[in-house]
Amino acid sequence: xxxxxxxxxxxxxxxxxxxxAISGAILGARKNMDILGVIVLGLVTALGGGFVRDLVLxxxxxxxxxxxxxxxxxxxxxxxxxxxxxxxxxxxxRNWIKSMNxxxxxxxxxxxxxxxxxxxxxxxxxxxxxxxxxxxxxxxTGVGGGMIRDVLSGxxxxxxKEQIYAGACILGAIVFIICYNFLNYEASMIISFFAxxxxxxxxxxxxxxxxxxxx
Numbered sequence: 001x002x003x004x005x006x007x008x009x010x011x012x013x014x015x016x017x018x019x020x021a022i023s024g025a026i027l028g029a030r031k032n033m034d035i036l037g038v039i040v041l042g043l044v045t046a047l048g049g050g051f052v053r054d055l056v057l058x059x060x061x062x063x064x065x066x067x068x069x070x071x072x073x074x075x076x077x078x079x080x081x082x083x084x085x086x087x088x089x090x091x092x093x094r095n096w097i098k099s100m101n102x103x104x105x106x107x108x109x110x111x112x113x114x115x116x117x118x119x120x121x122x123x124x125x126x127x128x129x130x131x132x133x134x135x136x137x138x139x140x141t142g143v144g145g146g147m148i149r150d151v152l153s154g155x156x157x158x159x160x161k162e163q164i165y166a167g168a169c170i171l172g173a174i175v176f177i178i179c180y181n182f183l184n185y186e187a188s189m190i191i192s193f194f195a196x197x198x199x200x201x202x203x204x205x206x207x208x209x210x211x212x213x214x215x
Contacts, residue, residue: 016114042078049144172196
């Protein structure tokens, strides 16, 4: 079981890294950044949440400095996005911009779901089982990179304005904890992943938002 759990955790980690790197790079392309800016946004989006998680859990140095694999994956993903959008620059129009926004939302949601799981799994692998801690590290791993990305790009972070963003992570983490009481690691991780994914996508589709002040 442990072997399968670790394999599945690695898969979610890679999926989240690629998805978040792409979402960060897409935002860089939308902001007309050069290739360095696109790569940096891809890197911080993919690695930022895990960095904050490791600080909270006392992992020193953080895993991103112990193993460069995710940094390499993020850089390659960002470069591919940059090249793709560079080639398409001559056909930018309103529909194309809308397509970019949709792609970013999809990849950002996949990263959100994947990293919520890896955050919880990392805490469990270190022997932590307090429910509040698991929910917190799952959420911060999911939203941390996106927050750093948005700050660097001069945007208001999604977590403060977009449809059920951190809330999807929190609910997904709760689903994991509930499932883990009755099911094994693998089933709990998969169910939680799809819980975050579905909640976030439905919120985007139906434009669900938390209450906010309107001017």
